Amino acid sequence: xxxxxxxxxxxxxxxxxxxxxxxxxxxxxxxxxxxxxxxxxxxxxxxxxxxxxxxxxxxxxxxxxxxxxxxxxxxxxxxxxxxxxxxxxxxxxxxxxxxxxxxxxxxxxxxxxxxxxxxxxxxxxxxxxxxxxxxxxxxxxxxxxxxxxxxxxxxxxxxxxxxxxxxxxxxxxxxxxxxxxxxxxxxxxxxxxxxxxxxxxxxxxxxxxxxxxxxxxxxxxxxxxxxxxxxxxxxxxxxxxxxxxxxxxxxxxxxxxxxxxxxxxxxxxxxxxxxxxxxxxxxxxxxxxxxxxxxxxxxxxxxxxxxxxxxxxxxxxxxxxxxxxxxxxxxxxxxxxxxxxxxxxxxxxxxxxxxxxxxxxxxxxxxxxxxxxxxxxxxxxxxxxxxxxxxxxxxxxxxxxxxxxxxxxxxxxxxxxxxxxxxxxxxxxxxxxxxxxxxxxxxxxxxxxxxxxxxxxxxxxxxxxxxxxxxxxxxxxxxxxxxxxxxxxx
Amino acid sequence: xxxxxxxxxxxxxxxxxxxxxxxxxxxxxxxxxxxxxxxxxxxxxxxxxxxxxxxxxxxxxxxxxxxxxxxxxxxxxxxxxxxxxxxxxxxxxxxxxxxxxxxxxxxxxxxxxxxxxxxxxxxxxxxxxxxxxxxxxxxxxxxxxxxxxxxxxxxxxxxxxxxxxxxxxxxxxxxxxxxxxxxxxxxxxxxxxxxxxxxxxxxxxxxxxxxxxxxxxxxxxxxxxxxxxxxxxxxxxxxxxxxxxxxxxxxxxxxxxxxxxxxxxxxxxxxxxxxxxxxxxxxxxxxxxxxxxxxxxxxxxxxxxxxxxxxxxxxx
Numbered sequence: 001x002x003x004x005x006x007x008x009x010x011x012x013x014x015x016x017x018x019x020x021x022x023x024x025x026x027x028x029x030x031x032x033x034x035x036x037x038x039x040x041x042x043x044x045x046x047x048x049x050x051x052x053x054x055x056x057x058x059x060x061x062x063x064x065x066x067x068x069x070x071x072x073x074x075x076x077x078x079x080x081x082x083x084x085x086x087x088x089x090x091x092x093x094x095x096x097x098x099x100x101x102x103x104x105x106x107x108x109x110x111x112x113x114x115x116x117x118x119x120x121x122x123x124x125x126x127x128x129x130x131x132x133x134x135x136x137x138x139x140x141x142x143x144x145x146x147x148x149x150x151x152x153x154x155x156x157x158x159x160x161x162x163x164x165x166x167x168x169x170x171x172x173x174x175x176x177x178x179x180x181x182x183x184x185x186x187x188x189x190x191x192x193x194x195x196x197x198x199x200x201x202x203x204x205x206x207x208x209x210x211x212x213x214x215x216x217x218x219x220x221x222x223x224x225x226x227x228x229x230x231x232x233x234x235x236x237x238x239x240x241x242x243x244x245x246x247x248x249x250x251x252x253x254x255x256x257x258x259x260x261x262x263x264x265x266x267x268x269x270x271x272x273x274x275x276x277x278x279x280x281x282x283x284x285x286x287x288x289x290x291x292x293x294x295x296x297x298x299x300x301x302x303x304x305x306x307x308x309x310x311x312x313x314x315x316x317x318x319x320x321x322x323x324x325x326x327x328x329x330x331x332x333x334x335x336x337x338x339x340x341x342x343x344x345x346x347x348x349x350x351x352x353x354x355x356x357x358x359x360x361x362x363x364x365x366x367x368x369x370x371x372x373x374x375x376x377x378x379x380x381x382x383x384x385x386x387x388x389x390x391x392x393x394x395x396x397x398x399x400x401x402x403x404x405x406x407x408x409x410x411x412x413x414x415x416x417x418x419x420x421x422x423x424x425x426x427x428x429x430x431x432x433x434x435x436x437x438x439x440x441x442x443x444x445x446x447x448x449x450x451x452x453x454x455x456x457x458x459x460x461x462x463x464x465x466x467x468x469x470x471x472x473x474x475x476x477x478x479x480x481x482x483x484x485x486x487x488x489x490x
Numbered sequence: 491x492x493x494x495x496x497x498x499x500x501x502x503x504x505x506x507x508x509x510x511x512x513x514x515x516x517x518x519x520x521x522x523x524x525x526x527x528x529x530x531x532x533x534x535x536x537x538x539x540x541x542x543x544x545x546x547x548x549x550x551x552x553x554x555x556x557x558x559x560x561x562x563x564x565x566x567x568x569x570x571x572x573x574x575x576x577x578x579x580x581x582x583x584x585x586x587x588x589x590x591x592x593x594x595x596x597x598x599x600x601x602x603x604x605x606x607x608x609x610x611x612x613x614x615x616x617x618x619x620x621x622x623x624x625x626x627x628x629x630x631x632x633x634x635x636x637x638x639x640x641x642x643x644x645x646x647x648x649x650x651x652x653x654x655x656x657x658x659x660x661x662x663x664x665x666x667x668x669x670x671x672x673x674x675x676x677x678x679x680x681x682x683x684x685x686x687x688x689x690x691x692x693x694x695x696x697x698x699x700x701x702x703x704x705x706x707x708x709x710x711x712x713x714x715x716x717x718x719x720x721x722x723x724x725x726x727x728x729x730x731x732x733x734x735x736x737x738x739x740x741x742x743x744x745x746x747x748x749x750x751x752x753x754x755x756x757x758x759x760x761x762x763x764x765x766x767x768x769x770x771x772x773x774x775x776x777x778x779x780x781x782x783x784x785x786x787x788x789x790x791x792x793x794x795x796x797x798x799x800x801x802x803x804x805x806x
Contacts, residue, residue: 472512475661
């Protein structure tokens, strides 16, 4: 059941209606049942697996809390992580790894590749990448004492299974989620309206922007050798906005739905393409919940920045390579492209770290230039284009395809002005460019002062006009043939 | 809370008025861009009585490409309306015919048979929900009732009715300003270069299920029988033909002999004339793609076979 499907538009009001009439302290149970029904709609096997993971995490959490010796606490932690993260690794990579091993063996022995190793042959349960990380963070938090183990199995199950976030995040933390449930769930008109606004905005980003761009992106990335350099260039730009609107659209809807139930989820995106550096992009603006997860549960335990320069650079690269692996299987298959994508982003961080002194020096010597708008714009554009190059590896079907795309664009770069002037832009492409321009305008305004605050203080004609424009844009321009959200396809 | 409720009510009311305005605009636009959709043809037809109604899937469509329907009318001195729709089976065609006969009369139905349309829901029940068809179908209360009836009795997805009544697909039509012409019509003058890969791809598209389902065939054969019964009950004679296709394409059609046998048996039982021209014209110069006649092919076919059928009193 997708957020942009008719089924969900019937499901949500039904869940809300029952939720509203139940006593506050019983509402968690209804949300848990609704979450199970929602997740079961993706396949019964998925629900069984979710139940098993929840039971293991619940048991291991209690085991950690009740053990007095560190060694037995460690046993419970390792056991829990093995089930959760080991399971995730096996589901995602086992079949790919044995395939690569067989290819390697065939190359080494100069024979035709044959499948001689056993395969799992099972697809990763939908959303597992997300709830596995939530479950792992819970166990680690209990282990290090950041959080008391949850004794209420139902509330913990809701934390893992909560339907708005189970398929594509945000990767919520238990210390923020569980107390809200324990305190009793209630909403107020302001939260409710805010929730509806976020749902509308998220749908606009997904159905109007992302899905209108997707056909053009798919066409060019399908067989890059057959596309013209201009087609490829447009597709690369369009993909950057497709994936942003698709994923952040999902997050906005998830956060908006949660507000209807009185639950606050963490912000997952903060106008990422306005970042001034790739470090800012990853740490503060793009998929924030995942970035914070890697920071807290991988980067810091590895020593973070409190180690020598070599180890620090190594830690940064480790985080980005693991992040690349985590993204593998994202609707575009499991392949080496994700590893390269992760490593390339790690490389950007290295360059950022190495040149940090340079920027600081510039700020001290030429403070007006460093704080001025022109340099700000240059940095934003540079960061955006670095991220853009990395997205090519993320989206391409193979490493070869990615290099074909980059090479063909690179070769055509000197002729771009002529190519643009001669290019027969289609209505769909012009619509795509217009939608991206609108998105950027809204984001730039939002960067200065939250758009919701602007709307709240605007005259009612303007405010309602904006709402109607949004709703009718969804009706007129939306692609409602229920395309899956990219990040759901893990 | 009461103020909030009142505000929500006013917001919804204004929204509904705006939606209605949009609906009317979308409907108006359909009159400007409409062409191929059978319900558009019915709504804009000038005659109340026709000699021939042509039904079927895409193989029947070239008969109405460019000015060919006018040519046929002139040459046969018959009034002909072509209500064929690409990718539709007997269930959808019965729906079209029932709607047509509600306000108009016809002497004969020429049903252009395609075996693929008898094996899958995709070409029958599921076609009713296809946004590409719904977005070009004019709103008529009688049609809405008929569609509701099909949802209740024939297993058509109720979302088709919801979409049709709310006009959602028309409002949401990404091709709202484009003329409603089937993609095949722009290739009508072309000559196809035979390609084994293209033919195999086309066959795979026409038969989406991995294996032919005998139950589905029985069901859609029954639907076809119902179409014949309905026609005969309304005093409309039925003539069934199979259009020419390249021999290579024909050889790849799964289970075609068994289909022909079952169909012949049914049509003989119903005393319906059946003309199988599948293998009548094999030359590539007669086709604009893997299996549809181009202008040259159609002209030849009309002169050789179809004209005599259309002019014969019983379509024999």
